[in-house]
Amino acid sequence: MTSAIRFDGVGKTFTTRGRSFEALRDVNLEVARGEIFGIVGYSGAGKSTLLRTVNALERPTTGRVLVEGREISALTGRELGQARQRIGMIFQPFNLLQSRNVYQNIAYPLRLAGLTQAEALDRAEELLEFVGLSDKALQYPNRLSGGQKQRVGVARALANRPDILLSDEATSALDPQTTGEVLDLLRRVNDEYGVTILLVTHEIDVIRDLAHQVAVMEDGRVVEHGSVYDVFSAPRTPVARRFVSSVLHREPSAETLAGLREVHRGRLVQLHVQNRETNDPFLSRIARHHGVDFNIVYGGVSELQSRLFGSLTVELFGDHASVDAAIAELRETTSVVEVDAREVSRVR
Template sequence: MSTAVRFEHVSKTFTTSTGKTLDALRDVSLTVDAGDIHAIVGYSGAGKSTLLRTVNALERPTSGRVVVGDQVVSELSGPALGRARQRIGMVFQQFNLLRSRTVYKNIAYPLRLAGVPAAEILDRVEELLDFVGLTDKALAYPSQLSGGQKQRVGIARALANRPDVLISDEATSALDPQTTREVLDLLRRVNRERGVTILVVTHEMDVVRAIADKVAVMQSGAVVERGTVYDVFAHPQHPTTRRFVGSVLHHLPGADTIERIRAVHTGRLVQLHVENRASNDPFLSRVARRHDIDLNIVYGGVDELQSRLFGSLTVELLGTEENVDRAIAELRESAELTDLEGAR
């Protein structure tokens, strides 16, 4: 698989007006494969937007390199940088539309800057208006559009020069949930139908879950975890990642919830990690029968992501201590298990 964007040991240090330094990026190395939708998530101040802005050299790394395709964009300037930026579309959180220009002229604007002939501009703008579903809004002004429509114009404008890479900086954070879904569906179409690699910066794990193939989690200017969306959701390793995943998935009870469960359920509590299984073996009931114990599911659930199942079940085991110990040992052979006995 070819590489669309590559960050090589990228660091960025800002100097404040008082002379203090701020390390916005710290030795970030990350690869974005061509054709992927790759999400970068992090809390405010994590450095994700700064990293995104190095892709089109709106920010220059203090050290390291940013490579887009076969060009070291971080080292380009002048006309060469202008040409490289034409291959990199950008979608903004606040739309950044020209208020005094119609939808048609907003989309045509980057084409005029690139010196595209008028006849070709007409054809391309009409094609993009149809693609984003705004043919009837060609002569409308931004003030006459809804937030979702404005973002559709922003996406069409970003696609005007037929970019290889589209970067999206919190493009849905100003939208309501229904409009967010519509914009995400459009971005997915951009990726699937036009083969555009998309790099998405967001703090919303629902956005990652909805459209991304891979995700990188940032904290304090560094990447602390990365992987496929399924692996990161199903097996979050870093505390920051676990907090993000926990904000949209509620499979694992917190400490307070465990104490409330224990007030009612006095048996042995364990957590079973659930994943897509190649077998339909009913191992829970089989283990319960074999070791003469009772099972009671007291918390948890199962979700689907990228057509695969995952989740966690908190289970109460009731029986003699010896039988419960044997049951736990056998359950570990079929599933990832955490014994909550030590959390008392």
């Protein structure tokens, strides 16, 4: 894997009025060139602070941040300015210049980089077409919708043909439909330009819909990371499970489980469903083999990155020994969680 970004033991401590706060604690991550990498966490987890170390808006107290092999946290002056030109950034509040029209907002970083007015105009026209705003070139930001403003923000971030694009909660202020449009645009940026995208968000559905890899942060630490499929299909940490359950609703809450128990008197088990290379109907086959009936009472199966995963809560009927035997055989095929209204115990 060729790294576009690497965090080596990154820590960040802020000191205010004699009191210190650790925003980042020993963060070690690699973002491969050309991938979309998401960082998710609740407010205060440290994700935005980590993002801002990539273009040295924040410098780590300990550790190193390497961008395309260079320790950006050690650069200053002209070298830092040149490195930042290869890193675009889009923000939640858009950060557009209100006194300049759309074309001027996009051309501004180009003129700062030394392009002539004609060169800046050509590049701005190219980007306006890319983001679908050619007809808005002379409009001012106060005449644009939130989604249009963010499209201008994306175009401006791409002005200097960056290798890396940073996105700091770029969709948090947008409605669901507009969020989808912006995510489609970022996907095109990655597909057509090959730009590495590092995004931070507290919206786990943004990670699900866009990212290839994800890191989950809590209290300044990365507590879990991996492919989006792996983290979504089998989250290992409590914070990751909370995020995933908030959008997938695969497993019943304690209240829902208590309600299910009042209606369904059989043995309840949860079956973990993953992408399978066989069409074996294992649940019905095993139930028939042991003379057990079953009823699916909760859960579902989702598709992510062209692979299936999910969880089904199943009620099993039959004599005690037959149900025990069926559960034992199910465990040979998939992960099984026996469910009781009073407790849930995981059995592999």
